[in-house]
Amino acid sequence: MSLAGRGRPGGPRVRLVPGALEVAEAAHACRTWPELAATVRRCTACPELAAYRGQVVVGDVPAGGPARARLALVGEAPGAEEDAAGRPFVGRAGRLLDGLLAAAGLDRAEAAVLNVLRCRPPGNRPPRPEEATRCRGWLDRSLELVQPELVVTLGLTAAVLFLGRRVTLAAVRGAVHEVDGQRILPTYHPSAAIRFGPDGVPRAALAEDLRLAATLLG
Numbered sequence: 001m002s003l004a005g006r007g008r009p010g011g012p013r014v015r016l017v018p019g020a021l022e023v024a025e026a027a028h029a030c031r032t033w034p035e036l037a038a039t040v041r042r043c044t045a046c047p048e049l050a051a052y053r054g055q056v057v058v059g060d061v062p063a064g065g066p067a068r069a070r071l072a073l074v075g076e077a078p079g080a081e082e083d084a085a086g087r088p089f090v091g092r093a094g095r096l097l098d099g100l101l102a103a104a105g106l107d108r109a110e111a112a113v114l115n116v117l118r119c120r121p122p123g124n125r126p127p128r129p130e131e132a133t134r135c136r137g138w139l140d141r142s143l144e145l146v147q148p149e150l151v152v153t154l155g156l157t158a159a160v161l162f163l164g165r166r167v168t169l170a171a172v173r174g175a176v177h178e179v180d181g182q183r184i185l186p187t188y189h190p191s192a193a194i195r196f197g198p199d200g201v202p203r204a205a206l207a208e209d210l211r212l213a214a215t216l217l218g
Ligand code: URA
Pocket: 075, 076, 077, 078, 079, 082, 087, 088, 089, 090, 091, 093, 094, 115
């Protein structure tokens, strides 16, 4: 079963959270990235997020062609700068991520950059599980359209979404996990790398894992 298959109408997970089935159906009906982006921007499935957000942050895909990318990065949720710009990872964490991608020989412009949530949570609080489940339909359809060879998850929220609630980053990072036919490489979030400083474990691990991603993509 594909990743999107789990969020498709009829799947057990989406039926437990009000609104998730509707998102999964709307996402599934989108045939192209522009169509998906336009539909996501109208989403009001999470009333608190829809009321609080400045903009919906759909995600970045490589410009000038079909929305395909060999590498997809999945973070947590937009912050203040992303909400203002309407684009993912443009703040401090994004600048660190860009630098570490470049150092690993990866070009951000060729990657898809996505998040678990498409709206900024109030006060930058962590996404609630039901919000992540609702927004999952948009993420799954994004990945179906982008067809990445490798998904690098940034931080625990994204790792949990793909690998399940019981994971710890220390246990799963730096290795490829196959989930429903998709290769997932979990690593630390760039915000953790900033928080623990340049000599901290998250920064070294993030840099190492992005180098591994580059190697895996050849
Ligand atoms: N942190 C995230 O997880 N995503 C963004 O887009 C920005 C910061």
